[in-house]
Amino acid sequence: MAGVGSSHLRPSDEVLLQVTDLHVEYSAGRGRTVRAVSGVSFDVAEGETLGLVGESGCGKSTTAHAVLQLPRPASGTVVLDGVDLTTLGGEELRRIRTGLQMIFQDPIASLNPRRRVADIVREGLDIWPDHLPRDQQGAGAAADATDRVRAVLGSVGMDLDEVGTRRPHEFSGGQCQRLCIARALVLDPRVLICDEPVSALDVSIQAQILNLLEDLKEEYGLTMLFIAHDLAVVKSISDRVCVMYLGRICEIGPTDTIFDLPAHPYTDALLASIPQLDPGGGAEEDVLAGDPPSPFDVPSGCRFRTRCPRATELCAEQVPELSEVSGGRFVACHFPLTGDPAQ
Amino acid sequence: MNAPNETPTLVVEDLCTSFATERGALRAVDGVSFTLHSGRTLGVVGESGSGKSATARSIMNLLPPGVSMTTGRVLLDGRDVRNLPRTESRHIWGVEASMVFQNPMTSLNPVIQVGRQIGEGLRYHRKMSREAAGHRARELLEQVGIADPDRRLQEYPHQLSGGMRQRVMIAIALACEPKLLIADEPTTALDVTVQKQILDLLDRLRRQHSMAMILITHDLSVVAGRTDEVIVMYAGRIVEKAPTLQLFTKMRHPYTKALFESIPKVAQPSHTRLRIIQGRPPDLATLPPGCAFAPRCAHAQPRCLSENPSLSGSEHAAHRHACFYPAGTPEGERALAANRAAGRTAAGLSLVGDLTAVGEGMPS
Numbered sequence: 001m002a003g004v005g006s007s008h009l010r011p012s013d014e015v016l017l018q019v020t021d022l023h024v025e026y027s028a029g030r031g032r033t034v035r036a037v038s039g040v041s042f043d044v045a046e047g048e049t050l051g052l053v054g055e056s057g058c059g060k061s062t063t064a065h066a067v068l069q070l071p072r073p074a075s076g077t078v079v080l081d082g083v084d085l086t087t088l089g090g091e092e093l094r095r096i097r098t099g100l101q102m103i104f105q106d107p108i109a110s111l112n113p114r115r116r117v118a119d120i121v122r123e124g125l126d127i128w129p130d131h132l133p134r135d136q137q138g139a140g141a142a143a144d145a146t147d148r149v150r151a152v153l154g155s156v157g158m159d160l161d162e163v164g165t166r167r168p169h170e171f172s173g174g175q176c177q178r179l180c181i182a183r184a185l186v187l188d189p190r191v192l193i194c195d196e197p198v199s200a201l202d203v204s205i206q207a208q209i210l211n212l213l214e215d216l217k218e219e220y221g222l223t224m225l226f227i228a229h230d231l232a233v234v235k236s237i238s239d240r241v242c243v244m245y246l247g248r249i250c251e252i253g254p255t256d257t258i259f260d261l262p263a264h265p266y267t268d269a270l271l272a273s274i275p276q277l278d279p280g281g282g283a284e285e286d287v288l289a290g291d292p293p294s295p296f297d298v299p300s301g302c303r304f305r306t307r308c309p310r311a312t313e314l315c316a317e318q319v320p321e322l323s324e325v326s327g328g329r330f331v332a333c334h335f336p337l338t339g340d341p342a343q
Numbered sequence: 344m345n346a347p348n349e350t351p352t353l354v355v356e357d358l359c360t361s362f363a364t365e366r367g368a369l370r371a372v373d374g375v376s377f378t379l380h381s382g383r384t385l386g387v388v389g390e391s392g393s394g395k396s397a398t399a400r401s402i403m404n405l406l407p408p409g410v411s412m413t414t415g416r417v418l419l420d421g422r423d424v425r426n427l428p429r430t431e432s433r434h435i436w437g438v439e440a441s442m443v444f445q446n447p448m449t450s451l452n453p454v455i456q457v458g459r460q461i462g463e464g465l466r467y468h469r470k471m472s473r474e475a476a477g478h479r480a481r482e483l484l485e486q487v488g489i490a491d492p493d494r495r496l497q498e499y500p501h502q503l504s505g506g507m508r509q510r511v512m513i514a515i516a517l518a519c520e521p522k523l524l525i526a527d528e529p530t531t532a533l534d535v536t537v538q539k540q541i542l543d544l545l546d547r548l549r550r551q552h553s554m555a556m557i558l559i560t561h562d563l564s565v566v567a568g569r570t571d572e573v574i575v576m577y578a579g580r581i582v583e584k585a586p587t588l589q590l591f592t593k594m595r596h597p598y599t600k601a602l603f604e605s606i607p608k609v610a611q612p613s614h615t616r617l618r619i620i621q622g623r624p625p626d627l628a629t630l631p632p633g634c635a636f637a638p639r640c641a642h643a644q645p646r647c648l649s650e651n652p653s654l655s656g657s658e659h660a661a662h663r664h665a666c667f668y669p670a671g672t673p674e675g676e677r678a679l680a681a682n683r684a685a686g687r688t689a690a691g692l693s694l695v696g697d698l699t700a701v702g703e704g705m706p707s
Contacts, residue, residue: 203561
């Protein structure tokens, strides 16, 4: 299969989160099925940020939700810290899932408008009191939960005494995203999943949140799965990048390598589509015509072949497997770009 | 540049728009003036609440009269179009000047076929027959690059992709061959590859029809390669205005410069620390006296807190900025150096740790 294969996965004892051959399907009525994610495998090492990029409908958000088992994937495994989440259910799943926290695109809609900030941030600790360090349980637990809330609010640049009794509507979008981050951090998660966390924010606020996430990565040793459609944002924050197209992985590898020398024609086209900040440039050239095909009717073989300038018959027949082209960088393409100018 | 004696397609003079709110009048557009000639593109850049969309809607007369108040002059082809009787103005909006909006999903009528929506303006304004309008609609769909136009004419908006819907919106806007096209964040809702297609399309159509175009966006990189002139707005006012190339090589207003520097760039290696603009955009109902950007500005001096700088010239005649201490000038650099030495600006903004400190600050 294609855009598939697992040769790019690192040994499971070196990684924190490992996703193998993930398939997610939705029923779309009238007997039709959307295969939103088909055979996606990736891993994230402790302290690493993996960026997931692609256009809308490529399955990047679905992948992240499937990691959380929301909804459960049709097949595949999601191993966090050696435990396969797909085999768990009920209480066990709920408990281990506290280690996966998420922040969303629309920070204002993600906060309950009727609750006070302190209660919103604290809720996870009320449900899981044993997530506080052990010596803090018992009589002193309430005060210590408050300390924890104060600490995480402090890490996102807010003061509990000042904001604790306020409600979300009193805050701007950027501040609401800070609150969402504080809420996600309060249970000390193993992996923070960020689903387009800055795309609803203004440019000047976006930079503040990106810098904040970088600071928190240092402070808490955060491991992040970072989803965004903005390539510059993904490049700025990720250690490794995974490019997706129509439910499959095109290319995965170290950020700077992928951006400097894209090997998959789709990555190349994506990068060429970015508007340049240089007013001298901006030459009109057709980098990629048309829209992505419908997920109901995906092309055979390589799913990108209908828009790919390099496609041949082989691409229609055989699904390309992810294979290594250079150190740590894997590409699912029969005819990858090698950076040779003659091509 | 066009011959100076040619009538500009659009002249906007001292446009002011305020909204009546519970908290009093809110000045969304404050003294905006510019001139636009045919065949040229003006970029309007700003963050949310900067007044860029309110400016466009004021020009297009799209704001509800009950809650908003607009003053100033708008001349379309030399004709003052702000105070025309209804019978005349209805054949100007959408005919001589038309607009493309941000969200193609909600701008189209979901229960009417695409072909009829494109032909609607032609039937009403140009008094075309149904057949003629249908024929022209097909031509327009071809022009905006939609494959298989005969089939698409019969379809409903939900059957089209986001990019195709925006193409249909552009076809509707172009139906009556306007002299002025205002595109308000036309690609914000679209993917990056489709964004490029739509921007290229708008550019090509502007050239073919020698239209004047206003491209409104929050994204500096969208205006970089595609406009002749750029206006940067902040809190309802123009803070900087320059020919595009000039602006990108010599950013004078500290806001323009800071906005540019806060954008993550693909050319930078990953984990490059971004420069941030501290604080957040001001509340338009409680604007500070003096320059609205002063509380967030690293250059701010006592004068900035009491006096509002007007848009004035610089060494380049067409390059104007509203700042007492512009970046890249001796007085601006002196102001910045003095603030850095003191660790804070006249507005009390801390500059310790340079401009990359965390604080967005608390709500006031």
